Amino acid sequence: MLAVVKPTAAPGAEVREVPIPKYGDNEVLVKVKVAGICGTDVHIYDWNNWAQGRIKPPLVPGHEFCGEVVATGKDVTAVKEGDFVSAEMHVACGKCYQCRIGEAHICQNVTIIGIDSNGAFAEYVVIPESNIWKIDPSIPAEYAAILDPLGNAVYTVLSGEIAGKSIAIVGCGPIGLFAIAVARACGASTVFAIEVNENRRDLARKMKADFVLDPSKENVAEIVKDKTHGIGVDVTAEMSGNANGINLGFEILRMGGRASLLGTPKGDVSINLAKSIIFKGATVHGIHGRLMYKTWFQMTELLRAGRLELHPAITDKIAMKDFSSGMERLKTGAASKVLVYPNGVR
C-alpha cells in the first residue's frame, strides 16, 4: 500500500510503498477514507526538538482519520466489516491508577498511534478494538476524519458549564475554530474569538463568533469588559499556547470564572498568579486529549443531530501524494484543517 513515511531522523517525509499492516486477534484493519493533518504532524515533518525526542523512524504518522472496516481479528465483537469508523489514537494501558479511576485520557503509560506506532496517513491502518469508534453513516466523512481535534474542542468547552455563559476562545487554529461551533451549539451566550492572524480571524467570523478580535491591534480587555456588563467572560478556552494569549485569557476572565487550557506553550510562562487565579477565585482545567469515551459520545451525538457546522475550518482537501504541499500550506498559515485522502479524493 502507499503511505506517508518519515524515513529517517531528519526533516521531511515521503510517500512510498509499505506492507499493509497485520492485525491481531483484538485488532481491526481499516481502509482509510480521510485523514487530517495535525500541528503535531507538522512538528514531526519539521523534525523539531519534541519530535527528535519522541519519534523513532521509520514511522507512518497520522492520528486523525475515518474509514471502513475491512477485516477484524477473531476476538473482535465491537465492529464488523463494512462499518464506518474512526478511532481514539491514544491507547491507554488499562492498568494504571488513572485508567482504573476512569481517567484513561491521562494514562501514565499511553502510546499514541501515528506517533509511537504506524498511523493513518496510509491506505490502511490497524486499530485495537478497545479504541475503534463506530460512526453513524449520516455523519459526513470530512467530520468523521477530525474527531480527534474536534474532541479536544468539545472536551475544552464542556469541561464546565457553558449554557448561557460567555466564552473567550484564545487562538483560532482548527481546534479554536471548532470550539466556536461547539460553544454556540451548547448555548454559549457570547463567543469572543481572539486571534492575531488575519486568515484565522476570517475563518472565526465564518464560524459565527459574536466578536472576532485582534489582540495585536485592539484593546481586547476593554472590548470584552464592555460587552460583558463590566464582568469579564465566564469561560476562557486557551488554544494559542502563547504566553501573551494565556495571560490575556486570564485578564479577561471574570472573578470566579473558568479557564480551560489546551494550547501547549513552549517552556515556562510567567503568570501573575495572585491576580490571574488566586484573588480571582478562578478554576483552571488542564485539558489533555479527550475523555475516553464520554467526549466521543457527546461529540458524535452533536454531529449526528446536525448541531455543528464545521466546514469553514476545513480549508484543504488533498490527495496523499500531495502531502508535502499540504504541509507547506499549513506552515505558511494559509490553511487551517487539511484533509488527506489516501485512497483518492471524493
Place this chain on the structure above:
Amino acid sequence: MLAVVKPTAAPGAEVREVPIPKYGDNEVLVKVKVAGICGTDVHIYDWNNWAQGRIKPPLVPGHEFCGEVVATGKDVTAVKEGDFVSAEMHVACGKCYQCRIGEAHICQNVTIIGIDSNGAFAEYVVIPESNIWKIDPSIPAEYAAILDPLGNAVYTVLSGEIAGKSIAIVGCGPIGLFAIAVARACGASTVFAIEVNENRRDLARKMKADFVLDPSKENVAEIVKDKTHGIGVDVTAEMSGNANGINLGFEILRMGGRASLLGTPKGDVSINLAKSIIFKGATVHGIHGRLMYKTWFQMTELLRAGRLELHPAITDKIAMKDFSSGMERLKTGAASKVLVYPNGVR
C-alpha cells in the same frame, strides 16, 4: 388603578379599582406591561384545597410579569425610572441556613408576591430592590413577562449536563414547552416530548422536539429505547406531576441518568425505587423555583443572544378585563401560556 382581585375565600376573581400600592425605601414601583397566568393562578381562581390553605383574600394575584420602573425608594440603587424590569417573586429571608449558603431558592421563610402579598395582575406592582431584575431592552416584552416559568425550565434542564445528551420532557404545559427550546439551545442531541393532550403535542412539535409521543397510545419505552441505541435517555425532565408520567420518566431513563423533577404530584406516588433509582444508579434532582440568581443570568443571556424561540407556547394575549375568559381557555386546555396586558394590549 385596575387590578384582578380575589375578593373573598371562594372561586372566581374580579377586575376592579384598587389603590396604587405604596413603596418603601428599598422598594420599586413598576408599571406592569405584560403578566403571565400560571397554573397556580388557576388554583387560586378555582379556590382549590391548596389555595384555601394558603391564600388570604383580598389578594391581587400574578407572579409573572414585566414592566417599567416608574418610581424607586430612596435607598434603591439597582434600577432607576424608565428601566425595563421583571422580578423574582420569591422573596427570601436572607437569614436562614439555606439563604446563607447560597440556596435562597429554597429559603425556609420565603414569601411569594402574588400569593402571599399583592402581585402583578394590576396596573402597578411593588417589588423589593433585592428581587428586581433589570432586562436588556432587546428582549421582547412577551418573553420578559414569563421569566418565572422560563426560569423553571432553564433550572430544570441545566441542573446537570445537557450538551450532547438526550432528554425526555414529560408533560408539555408551558414549562415543558419552554424546556424543549432550552434543551435544544443548550446542545441536547435528541429531545423527546411526551404528552397525552393533543393540543400540547401540536405545540411541542412547533417547539421542534425531535420526537413527540403520546403515552396513551404509543409504546414510549420502546420508541425511546430504539432511538437511543437501546440505552435510554440521559435526562428526564419531569413536568407532568402525574404518577404515570413520573414512572414512565424513570423507566426510560438510562442507567446512571439524571431525572430532574419539577411537576408536583398531588399526594403520594408509588415508585419501584430499586428499579427506577437504586439499581439504575440514577441521580434525582428536586427542582423548586429558579436559582437566585444564577438561573436568571443564564436565562437572560440566552434570551439576549436570541437562542430561544418561545412564541409557539404563547397562545393567548388578552386585556386584563378579559381575565376570566383567559382562565376558561386555560382550564379547557385550549390555551398554553396566556399573557395579560393590564395597561392595554400592544
Place this chain on the structure above:
Amino acid sequence: MLAVVKPTAAPGAEVREVPIPKYGDNEVLVKVKVAGICGTDVHIYDWNNWAQGRIKPPLVPGHEFCGEVVATGKDVTAVKEGDFVSAEMHVACGKCYQCRIGEAHICQNVTIIGIDSNGAFAEYVVIPESNIWKIDPSIPAEYAAILDPLGNAVYTVLSGEIAGKSIAIVGCGPIGLFAIAVARACGASTVFAIEVNENRRDLARKMKADFVLDPSKENVAEIVKDKTHGIGVDVTAEMSGNANGINLGFEILRMGGRASLLGTPKGDVSINLAKSIIFKGATVHGIHGRLMYKTWFQMTELLRAGRLELHPAITDKIAMKDFSSGMERLKTGAASKVLVYPNGVR
C-alpha cells in the same frame, strides 16, 4: 477442595468436595483466607423469589473475601504469587455505554462472581485479572474480606459532601454500621443512627454514632430537628430498604440535602414526592455497588491509614463447615457481619 455448594433449586446449602477451579490466561487463582456472608447469600440460602429467578445451581456462592494469590494465568501482570488480594466481584463487560464512560459499576451486562458463577465460599476462587485488587499487607484480613460491603458504605457516604455535615444513617445492618465509621472518618459533624433492632443499635453505639435512635419508640424527626438547629440533616444514607425508613429519611433531610439510597425495598414504595424531594430541592443518588475503582482506592487508603475501626460490626468468625449455623445466626438477627474461614480460622 471443600466449598459451600448450593446443590439444587431448593433452600439450604452443603459443604462438600468440588474440583479446584481452572484459571485462564487472564485469570488469577486465589487461596481464600476469609470470606464474608452477605444478605444476598441469605437470600440464596433461603431460595427466595429473587434467588429462584437468578441462581442456576449447582453454585458456590460467596462474593466478599480476601486471600493469597497462588497462581496466575500467563498474561497476568497486575499481581503475582504470594500477593494479598481481594476482588471486585462485579465483572463488567467493558463494551457497553456505561463501561465506556467510566460507569462500569452499572454495566448493562454485568455478571457477579458468587452469584452468576462460582464464588469465594471455597478453599480457592478464580478471579479475572481486571477485577483483582491487591491489598497492602498492613490491612487486617478481616477488613480485607469485607471490602465489597465496606465499598457500598464508602460509595454511599462519599457520593456527595460529608465534611462538616450531619448525616442520618437509616438501617444499621453491617453496611449501615460501616457507614457510621466512614462518616466519622471523613469529617461528618453529627452521625445519627436510626434502627429498630436493639442488637443493631448496640452495635451502632459501639461504632460511635453520636445519636442512636429507635424509630419505633422515639420521635426521630423531633430529635433530629432539635440536634440540627431546626434544619434537618445534610445527608441521609438509606440502608434499610424499608418503606418507613425511606420516608423517615426524607422527612428528616434538610431543604437542599442529599439522600443516597442503597437499601433495596421489595416492591413499590409510596412517597410524597412534592414534600420529600421537589419542594425540598433534594438531590437523590441511587447507589449500586461501588465505583470501579475509585471507591476501592479511597477505601483501601482509609484502611491503610488506620482511619476506620470496624471491629464492632464483625460479630462472628466461623469455620466453613459451620456455614449453616452462621446462616441461622444471621437470620435471627443475632449476628451482624459473619466471617467464614475456608482454610481454617486464624
Place this chain on the structure above:
Amino acid sequence: MLAVVKPTAAPGAEVREVPIPKYGDNEVLVKVKVAGICGTDVHIYDWNNWAQGRIKPPLVPGHEFCGEVVATGKDVTAVKEGDFVSAEMHVACGKCYQCRIGEAHICQNVTIIGIDSNGAFAEYVVIPESNIWKIDPSIPAEYAAILDPLGNAVYTVLSGEIAGKSIAIVGCGPIGLFAIAVARACGASTVFAIEVNENRRDLARKMKADFVLDPSKENVAEIVKDKTHGIGVDVTAEMSGNANGINLGFEILRMGGRASLLGTPKGDVSINLAKSIIFKGATVHGIHGRLMYKTWFQMTELLRAGRLELHPAITDKIAMKDFSSGMERLKTGAASKVLVYPNGVR
C-alpha cells in the same frame, strides 16, 4: 477604649485611647475577647508596598476575633446581647454579579473590616448584622478567634474531594498548620507537610502530618512518589506563596490531581504550564477568603464536634499592650498564631 492604632502612613503602631465605635440600625457592637494577628497585619505594621496602596491611617487593624455582643441596632434579629460571636470581615456589596450568584467571597466591591475600616484590635468592634457569626459556647475562645484563617484552610482543603486522598500542604504558617488538622479530620489518607523553616516543621509534626519534609534538604519529589505508589499526591494545598513551593506543589501532584492555591506570591511566577497543568490534566482552584457562609457552617460544625485539634499552632497569647512584641515574634518566625487579648488575657 484602648485599641491598636496605625496612626500615620509609616511603619509601626501604637496602643492608645480611641472612642468606642457607634453602631447603626443593622449593626452589632461586640466586646472583643480574643483577636488573632494575621500576616496581613504584619504588612500593615511594616507599611509595605501593599499597605501603602491600600491602608488609609488612622486605622484600627484586626480582622480575626471573637467576643460577646454588648449591644445591637434596632433592626438586628440575628443575635442578641450576651451572644458569643465572631464575624466574616469581608463585607460584600450584595449587588454585584458575584454576590447575586452566591460567590460573595469574591465580591467585586468588597470592603474588609480591619483593613478598610476599623477592626478588632480594640476593646470593642462594630460588625454589620449580615456578617456576624454566632458561635456555639462549647467552642473554645482561642479557636473562635481564628475562624478567619481556619476558614481559609477549610475552604482550601475542601474545595474538592479529600476523603481517602493524599494531600501535600506546601508552606506551614498558621493556615498551613490548620490545613493539616482539617485534612486529617476530613479523611485524608496521607498528609505531607512541606516547609523550609524548622520551627514550622516542628509545629507540623505536632499537628500530626504523616510526613514533614524540608525541601531545602530533602528530595521531596522522590519521597512523595515513593509514599504514593509512584502516583503523586491527589491534592496540593499551596500556602507558601513562594515560587519554588508553587512549582514543587505542581511537580508532586498526580496526573488528574487538584491544586488549590491560597498563598499569594509577590509578582509573577514562572510555570511550565504544559507539564504542570495541561498534560497533567490538573484542576487548579484559586482560593480567596472563605465561602460565605458555607465554609463558616462546615468549620463551626467541625469545631463543635471536636474534630479539630489546633492548639500546637497557637504559640503566643499576649495582652494588647504587648502588640509590638507579638509583631516582633512573628517577624522572626518564632511565633505562629499570636492571640491578642484586648480586655485582658484569660
